[in-house]
Amino acid sequence: xxxxxxxxxxxxxxxxxxxxxxxPMLSTNYLKNAFQRWLDNYHAKYIQTxxxxxxxxxxxxxxxxxxxxxxxxxxxxxxxxxHAKEHGGH
Numbered sequence: 793x794x795x796x797x798x799x800x801x802x803x804x805x806x807x808x809x810x811x812x813x814x815x816p817m818l819s820t821n822y823l824k825n826a827f828q829r830w831l832d833n834y835h836a837k838y839i840q841t842x843x844x845x846x847x848x849x850x851x852x853x854x855x856x857x858x859x860x861x862x863x864x865x866x867x868x869x870x871x872x873x874x875h876a877k878e879h880g881g882h
Contacts, residue, residue, distance in 0.1 A: 802810055816822060838846050 802813060805813055837843075
């Protein structure tokens with residue numbers, strides 16, 4: 793939704809005008825305010841309504857995070873296993 797709004801805003805701009813439009817959006821203050829608005833909206837939508845979805849967000853986020861943390865080790869393990877098969881290792 794935010795991307796659609798952003799693209800509709802810059803659709804009518806010329807290429808030289810885009811950096812001037814985007815630069816204020818990348819400031820620290822703008823990002824802090826945007827994050828605060830997101831937190832306020834999240835709180836109003838899920839916390840105030842006693843929804844179970846924040847628990848699901850934490851569970852799914854934890855699963856994704858643990859998968860991403862373990863991924864490099866798993867890839868090394870699979871690469872080593874393939875190398876061992878190719879060279880007749882253990």
